[in-house]
Amino acid sequence: MARDERFEPDLGRMRAPRARSRRYLARILAATNLARGSGPAARGRASGGPRMRSGGRTGGSIAQSLSGFAPARRVIFKARIVRLAGKSTAAVAHLRYLTREGTTRDGDRGQLYGPESDSADGREFLARGAHDRHQFRFIVSAEDGAEYEDLKPLTRRLMAQAEIDLGTRLDWVAVDHFNTGHPHTHILLRGVDQNGHDLVIPRNYIAVGFRERAAELVDLDLGPISPRQALERARRDMTAERVTELDRTFAAEAEADGIVTAHANTSIDQTLRAGRLSKLHALGLARPLESGRWRLEDGFTDTLQRLGERGDIIRTMQRAFTEAGQARALTEQAIYDPRAPGTQPLVGRVLEHGLADEHRDQEYLIVDGVDGRTHYVRIGAHAIDQADDQFGGGKGVTGATVRVAPRAAGVRKADRVIAEVAAANGGRYDGEAHRRFDPKASQSLVEAHIARLEAVRDATRAVERDAAGSWSVPQDYLARVENMEAARLRYRLVEVTMLAAQSPTDLCAVEGVTWLDQEIVSGMPTPVRAAGFGVEVRRALEARRAWLAGEALFPNPADAAAGARIIDTLRARDLSKAAANLSRELGLPYAPASDDERVTGVYRRRIDLASGRFALVERAHDFTLLPWRPSLESARDRQIRAEAKGGGISWTLGRSRSGPGRTDL
8 A cells, every 4th residue: 555645746847838937026916916906907998097906805896896986096197288489488487486485395495306316407407408399397296195205206206117108218307396285296398308309298198198107106105095995085076066087977978968877887886976966966067867867967067177166266265364364254255257247457455476277377366355355366377477577576466456457358559550551562561561551650660560560470470571571461460360369368367467565554655656646536446345455445545635635735536637737746756856866876967858759878777666667768968767668678788769659658679689679569
């Protein structure tokens, strides 16, 4: 009888077939991916919908039942491609926004970093890309980003993976922001590859790939979320007043007839669908039909998006009130809508100035109005630089008094003149044709119209100039200009005007023209309620009237001529006082410019007075002060010519190496 202990091991072949040969690590990773619902099969669904992941086989059945709510770490990825040709100023401004104060956890200035260094030089990065055709701007925000102590390693691994996927080295810088409820990273990527050619990223990789790669990395760092966490997240989405993944699923299902059903394959999924449809019904966005069917209102996702934006606005306003130390119940909160019929200009004090959309540089103001309400005002894109200049050269706008008014869209008078001149000249515009059309047209006026044509060409390519300086103007020129202005209006709906950097109380005894004086002499003053900022303004107006009476400047709103004389007297006093100080400084006498005088001289600098901003123009034997315009800063220490026309001043800038300067209309 053979002994049971004896056996002969059969080792088989020394090497298994190639198809079955796998390293131990590969087997572990494959098993992990299988348990999480990842791996190649899941990646294959990346373009079709969210992947299904779970914390293991125990929770797999629950996780798989949430068909519309994949239990993966969610990451928001926003991408924007910006054409840089001739727009280096906008790129510098955007970089300054990203590195502004108050964006770190400690409230300090944001710090740029790169692939290998925690401190990157933004100006050097922009200089490297000065001739790039375009630039990529990304925002990466993990839903659980608050769990990261430092976002830099995550960003570097994401961009390293993108280099592998795209097959080229990438030149980028980034900055982390912690000033919102969700920490996020801004990434600036040059639009060239490692060989200096234009970098082209596939559309699907921008739409899906970056987000999926980031989600994978967050999963590796924090671990997959549990089925319980996934279910809680789905329940929060069920009652959210914003667009959710389930809303997008409904929108896709309802494309044909607008009807969806609450029925689903699992009880959990059906509960979530029914709960979300009930919430949409409460919001007036869905109506129940028979047999568990629902009809969705047209554009319900757009309405949800606006509701989400409104919720963000309300939270922003509440934070501003808290930081300002004011009780929220004291004033009514409102959103200033310049597109609403009958919207009137708004006057008030700025409580907060910030970015409503950091990705597109959309800014906002929170204004404590004289109407007794607090307004959220979206002021548009790329307005920070203009505001900094207008509000005191970078001192900030918080605490300033401003006037906000809807911007008017449409063609300008200069556009109509250009069209008329071209129509009478075979579709061409030039200086000679303009003078034949209008013999009184000055050279500065012609140059102003040429500047307008250059602006239209840069924005629309609707007009072209030949080597002789003649412009081809199409017959539909006015229609194209109108479309151009309407497009600009989408990004900047309002005009913000600085009234005073000081509080109204500090203006009561100022020897110069203030906005209080303009209100006092106006035949149609701004209505001021005895609530909020309006209380302070009412008191200041009474004190200013008393001061004017003491100076023998008796305001009479019924007498427009008397009001104009008061303004002229106050401005003359302000200019005379400033001119005396400047005369001692320059060693030159001051010579006021008359209304019909042509002034030729060298623009030296801007002079800020209570009555406004003035340009110091130095001539051979004296100097004068003229109303200032931002375009003059490009002509500092250069020859300029000013000519009074129609109650305003037409400026002609001196010639430089790049050619004749432009003149504002």
